[in-house]
Amino acid sequence: MTAEPSGAAEPFDAAVRTVLRAASARELFGPPGPAHRERARARYRELARAVHPDQAPPGRRAEATEAFTRLAARWAEHCLAAAVGTDEEFTLRTARGEYRVEARPEASGEMADLFPARRAGDDERLLLKLPRGADCNDLMATEAEALTLLHTGGDPRFRPYAPRLVETFRHRDGDDGTERRANVLQRLDGFRSLAEVRDAFPGGVDPRDAAWMWRRLLVGIGWAHRAGVIHGAVLPEHVLIHPDDHGLALVDWCYAVVRTGRITAIVSRYADWYPPEVAERRPAVPATDIALATRCMVELIGERIPPEMRAFARGCSLPAAERRPKDAWRLLAEFDDLLDRLYGPRVFRPFALP
Known part of the structure; x- marks a missing residue:
């Protein structure tokens, strides 16, 4: 009906x-x-x-x-x-390939939606990302540029920390002729967002489990920074973990800053998470991502966070960007020292979501 x-x-x-x-x-x-x-x-x-x-x-x-x-x-x-012209599966043809796309989104973000897709020929499972309006085309272009730079200019050992860009193109709506930029992205199967993890553990995640997520998050942003990219929106929905493999990937690179510049758009529901330089329209720096990543992990652990870890987080969250750590790789070494003092030699801890 x-x-x-x-x-x-x-x-x-x-x-x-x-x-x-x-x-x-x-x-x-x-x-x-x-x-x-x-x-x-x-x-x-x-x-x-x-x-x-x-x-x-x-x-x-x-x-x-x-x-x-x-x-x-x-x-x-x-x-x-x-x-x-249909609300069922349809075929989308581009200059580089043909995709079978489901007309119902699998996920929706602040300004775009992700539709399950398969590429004809190899049947690879992908995601078609479409903004809801043409006013977000510049953000989609930013994501395409950032992912291209990461996967061609960044250290290839860390490519699993971000989805692969399969193709970017302009899509003209048959309904009203609006032209929107679309990105076809690698699908990351088996991953769950930190927002989902946080919801699954309302009392907070055990700091020993959160430790591997924090470590990998520092690796991911450190890799991006060395390649010349600031993620710009390290938020719970944009940080994905693989519970079984202890993997991590950063998604939604639409808010990124490539090489230099300021963050031009924010995720409104997280407006109070951003460090002061964003609201003050000053250039984004590696310390910007570090502050956001730290907030993610502090929120994830909640009241279970040890005092020593809270003090570490406080130093990563100072209001002045120039006083925060600016090198995620060095910060990772400091974090490893902290973990050694708190828990001794690292051991693999299986992690499962309820």
Whole structure:
């Protein structure tokens, strides 16, 4: 059954239920296509106003954020279906290849959505990343540039710390002619975000388990910095770990700074995580990533963090960028010394999410 616009703003509770219970974009916005375009857009705007986190009732911001994120994913699903003429799997042909793409996003971020895709011929599992608007094309181009530099100019031993860029191209929507830049990315199977890990351990992760994640995070940003790239958004959703293999990868390089410059866009829900130089519009430096990475790990461990580790984190989080550590490789050596003092020789600790 297809939902129809109500003609009046839905109350918060009703709108949240409507969004979270919808199994597809069609249930929220009706069928894709030019004949339904304005009605679908009106419905989206109505629901977006109703569930926007800034308008949520007191104490309900988390529910609003979940609903708003889900709504954004469903809207992306609808827009793609309108562009390609179907809300099922479709074929996308580019200058370099052909992909079978599922029209429903697997994940949604601040400004883009990720659609499962397979490349014709080798059937490699990939992700098609599409921004929701053409105003984010520059961020998508930044990601393509950053990943290209990392995988061609960075130390090849550390390439698993970031997904491989398969292709970048411009996609013209058949619905309204909007041109959006798309990136095709390597799919990282078996990985989970630090946000998921944090949710799975509300009382905090054992510092001995968090230690290998912290170490690998320093390796990842150290590799990027040596290649001339500042990630610019080292946040829980952008840090992925592989629980079984103790692997780590940094994703969403759209906010990166290549070689030099300032961070031009932030993830709004984490606005208070960024160090002062970002809000002051000063150039991003390696210490910027170090501060964000430290916040990730402190939040992950929570109250279980040992005093010595908290003191280490405090030194990595000083307000003045010039007073923070600026070399992630040297900082890793200091962190290893700290771990030796706290826990002795390192041993492999199996890690599993509940």
